Amino acid sequence: MKKIEAIIREEKLESVKRILEENGYFGLTVSKVSGRGRQKGLSLQWRVGEYRVDFLPKLKIEVVILDEDVSKISHAIANSARTGEMGDGKIFILPLDNAVRIRTGEDGDNAI
Amino acid sequence: MSINSADTAWILVSAALVMLMTPGVALFYGGMVRRKSVLSTMMMSFAALAVVGIIWVIYGYSLSFGPDKAGILGGLDWLVLRQVGQEPSAVYASTVPHLAFMIFQAMFAIITVALITGAVVERMKFSAIVVFSVLWLTVVYCPVAHWVWGDGGWLAKLGALDFAGGTVVHIAAGVSALSLARLLGPRKGFLGKEPMEPHNIPMVALGAGLLWFGWFGFNAGSALTSGGLAANAFVTTNISAAAAAFTWMILSWRQRRPSLLGIVTGAVAGLVAITPAAGFVPPLAGIPIGTIAAAVCYNCMLFRMKRGIDESLDVWAVHGMGGTWGALATGIFSSAAVNSAGANGLFFGNALQLAKQLAGAAAVWAFAFIATWILGKVIDVTIRLRVTRMEETLGLDISQHGERAYGGMMR
Numbered sequence: 374m375k376k377i378e379a380i381i382r383e384e385k386l387e388s389v390k391r392i393l394e395e396n397g398y399f400g401l402t403v404s405k406v407s408g409r410g411r412q413k414g415l416s417l418q419w420r421v422g423e424y425r426v427d428f429l430p431k432l433k434i435e436v437v438i439l440d441e442d443v444s445k446i447s448h449a450i451a452n453s454a455r456t457g458e459m460g461d462g463k464i465f466i467l468p469l470d471n472a473v474r475i476r477t478g479e480d481g482d483n484a485i
Numbered sequence: 486m487s488i489n490s491a492d493t494a495w496i497l498v499s500a501a502l503v504m505l506m507t508p509g510v511a512l513f514y515g516g517m518v519r520r521k522s523v524l525s526t527m528m529m530s531f532a533a534l535a536v537v538g539i540i541w542v543i544y545g546y547s548l549s550f551g552p553d554k555a556g557i558l559g560g561l562d563w564l565v566l567r568q569v570g571q572e573p574s575a576v577y578a579s580t581v582p583h584l585a586f587m588i589f590q591a592m593f594a595i596i597t598v599a600l601i602t603g604a605v606v607e608r609m610k611f612s613a614i615v616v617f618s619v620l621w622l623t624v625v626y627c628p629v630a631h632w633v634w635g636d637g638g639w640l641a642k643l644g645a646l647d648f649a650g651g652t653v654v655h656i657a658a659g660v661s662a663l664s665l666a667r668l669l670g671p672r673k674g675f676l677g678k679e680p681m682e683p684h685n686i687p688m689v690a691l692g693a694g695l696l697w698f699g700w701f702g703f704n705a706g707s708a709l710t711s712g713g714l715a716a717n718a719f720v721t722t723n724i725s726a727a728a729a730a731f732t733w734m735i736l737s738w739r740q741r742r743p744s745l746l747g748i749v750t751g752a753v754a755g756l757v758a759i760t761p762a763a764g765f766v767p768p769l770a771g772i773p774i775g776t777i778a779a780a781v782c783y784n785c786m787l788f789r790m791k792r793g794i795d796e797s798l799d800v801w802a803v804h805g806m807g808g809t810w811g812a813l814a815t816g817i818f819s820s821a822a823v824n825s826a827g828a829n830g831l832f833f834g835n836a837l838q839l840a841k842q843l844a845g846a847a848a849v850w851a852f853a854f855i856a857t858w859i860l861g862k863v864i865d866v867t868i869r870l871r872v873t874r875m876e877e878t879l880g881l882d883i884s885q886h887g888e889r890a891y892g893g894m895m896r
Contacts, residue, residue, distance in 0.1 A: 417682075418741055420750045420799065421786040424680040 374485060375443050376469045377450070379434045380462040385454040386432055387483060392453040393436060396446060399438040400485075412460030431462060437472055438485050488573060489580035496578065496585045499706025503592035506699035507534050510599045513692025513753075514606065515797050517746075520684040521880025522607040523890045529602035529614050533595050538616050541591040542566055548627035550577060550590065553637025558628050576636040578709040580662045589706060594626055597654045603798030604662035605870075607672050607681075608877050611885040613870045620860045621661065625853055629657050633845065643837070645845030646819060646827055648718065649707035651761025651811040656849045659805020661857040663796050668861040669870050671795030671879050681797070686746055693749035694707040695724055700756045704763040714824060718763035722756065724771030725778070729755025732779035750803065756883035758814060765819035765827035774814045781810045809846050817841030 381389055386403065392463050393401060407428040414427030438446050447464050461484040511530035515523045538543070544564055551559030563569050572581045578586040598618045605614070612684075632640040633647045640652075647653060675681060683689065704722045708715035733751025737744045758778030759771055766774070785802035796802070816839035819830035831834040864870055876884035882890055 416741075418737060418744045418746065419683070420744075420746050421737075421740075421743065421789055424682070426680060426682070464830055 374469045374472060374482060375438055375440060376467040377434075377436050377438060377443075377446060378465040378467065379436075379450050379454065380406065380431050380464075381434060381450075381454040382460065383430060383432050384458070385456075386387060386434075388452045388453040389450055392449045393446070396442070396449055398436055398438060398442075398446070401434055404435075405431045406431050410460065410463070412458075414471060429460070437469060437484060439485065487580070488582060489710070492555075492578075492580040492709070493582060495711035495715065496581045496589050496706060496709065499702035500585070500589040500592050502702025503596065503706065504534075504698045504699075506696050506703065507531075507596050507599045508603035509692045509695030509699055510596060510603075511692070513696060513749075514603045514798050516685040516688030516690075516692065517683040518606050519681060519880070519882045520890060521882055523684060523882065524888050525611065525881030525885050526602070526606045528611065528886060532611075532615055533599040533602070533618055536615060537595040537598050537622055538591065539620060540622055541594050543588075545594055545622055545627055546587050547591060548623070549594075550587075550635055553631070553635060556637055556639035556642060557631065559631050559635055580710060586709070586763045588629075592705075593650055593654055594622060594630070597626055597650075597658045598622055600658035600800055600804055601662045601665065603800040604666040604796045605669055606797045607881060608760070608871055609669060610869060610872050611881070613753075613864050614869055616864055617665075617860060618866065620864070621857065624860060625657060625661060625856050626653075629653050629849055629852065630846070639741040640845045640848065642830065643841055643844065645812075645841045646765055646815050646838070647761045647812065647845065648764040648815070649704045649760045651757070651808045651815070652845055652849050655757045655760060655804040655808030656812065656846055657853045659803070659808055660850050660853040662800030663794075663805060664854045664857040665861050666794065666796040666801075668858060668865065671793075672797065673874065675795045676793060683746065690745055690749050693752055693789070697752055697756060700726070700760075704756075704760060708764055714764050717768060717823060720768045721766060721771040721774075722759050724768060725759035726752045726755040728772045728775030729758070729779040730775075732776045733783060736779065736783050745841040750782075750799075751779045754778045754786055754803050754807045757782075758803050758811035760808070761811045762815040762818060765815055765824050766830075767818070767823055770814075770818035772813065774818065777814070778807050778810050780800055782807050809850070812842045812846040813839065816840070882892050 374457045408431055409427050414425045416423050416425055471480055474484040507530050511527035515527040518526045547561050547563035548559050551563040554560050569583045569587050573579045574583040630653050632638040633653050684813050701719055705715040705719035708718055730752040732749050734743045734748045737747035755775035755778050758774050782803050785806040786799050789802050817831045819827050821829050830838045830839050
């Protein structure tokens with residue numbers, strides 16, 4: 374099994390959620406995060422003058438998937454989260470030792 | 486003199502309105518600091534309500550308004566409110582109880598101290614703030630209030646006009662703020678260009694709203710009667726606030742976008758500038774006074790930032806410079822037809838009045854800057870002005886008050 378951590382634009386949550394569900398992955402965890410990348414920062418105004426904020430709000434989606442789905446799911450997420458502008462985010466794929474469903478105690482692929 | 490019940494009602498309501506401005510300052514300043522220091526910032530204003538509220542009745546009022554000593558200071562005859570009772574004073578506000586005039590003035594002393602705290606947020610020790618508040622009220626505010634408003638005060642005798650405290654409140658607070666901020670030094674990270682991001686602009690807007698509202702008590706209440714003069718001051722006040730808010734909105738729009746922080750700052754600048762003039766100038770003078778106030782304060786703020794001075798919430802730029810412009814504007818636009826206790830200004834053929842206004846402003850500038858510097862130095866060598874680096878990093882809410890504004894990990 375693999376864990377996917379995708380950093381995406383806030384407004385892309387719905388489409389990514391939908392595409393994951395279409396591919397059979399209903400469960401996911403979402404957190405609000407701040408980060409920076411090629412999009413650089415944002416210029417905001419004070420009472421006079423401006424200041425830069427170089428950490429922008431993004432969402433981090435975490436989802437655990439079967440090994441054989443890695444390519445399909447990572448492409449599906451990328452396609453559904455893309456605008457083509459800088460700041461679309463990144464997808465990280467991590468190896469995972471095991472998972473346990475707390476309610477039943479099932480583990481391994483059955484727990485996903 | 487006999488008591489006039491309409492005047493009395495208006496003064497008491499006005500005192501309550503001015504009281505509400507200090508929590509307004511707490512919100513206005515509290516929203517502009519980082520989240521780790523919002524409580525400490527608000528606490529400084531509430532401490533002024535607590536500390537000055539007591540000192541004023543013990544000796545502050547007597548030092549400011551008591552029987553004159555050489556034009557410099559009031560005497561101690563009215564210590565602990567002796568001779569200050571339900572009957573009107575012989576010299577001030579002769580149609581309202583002396584107690585009503587005294588408490589109205591107390592609110593001015595309180596907010597003046599609260600205003601200064603905007604300069605020192607996120608780094609000044611709370612104990613030092615309390616000590617400074619007591620000393621500053623005694624050494625700076627009481628004498629200046631006496632010079633300008635006291636019966637026999639030297640600036641009053643000179644003929645310098647200050648209807649509701651442009652000089653006594655705003656120049657004194659703004660200049661002292663600059664002096665104290667220079668002594669204290671910048672917040673950690675300020676010179677490294679770390680953004681000192683305002684953490685809650687809606688709170689700033691709420692505070693500005695309370696200030697605008699309370700300012701009607703501040704200015705129209707300063708008529709000390711409830712008649713036409715109060716109405717004149719009320720109307721000039723609103724016109725100037727609107728003109729300055731509008732101007733600042735345009736200035737920020739021209740720069741980039743019309744900002745909320747900008748429009749509310751403009752409103753405050755306009756309110757400051759009309760303060761000395763409100764009961765001496767015709768209503769429409771509020772338009773040039775407010776418009777120019779916004780331009781002056783805006784540019785002073787830019788100047789302050791360019792110089793790398795962490796006078797954190799621009800008390801000097803808004804109150805010091807807005808008050809200075811207001812003092813001069815009073816000398817330009819005042820008309821004896823509006824208020825027979827006033828004088829004609831430059832616009833009505835009396836250039837001398839402008840010179841008197843300049844003299845009054847300059848005297849208070851110099852006195853407030855130097856006296857505050859000395860007081861700050863004394864506090865620094867005795868109990869220290871500043872928190873430790875670690876306390877500053879942690880934030881003053883936790884290090885000074887053991888509280889945090891937005892607690893609880895969840896829900």
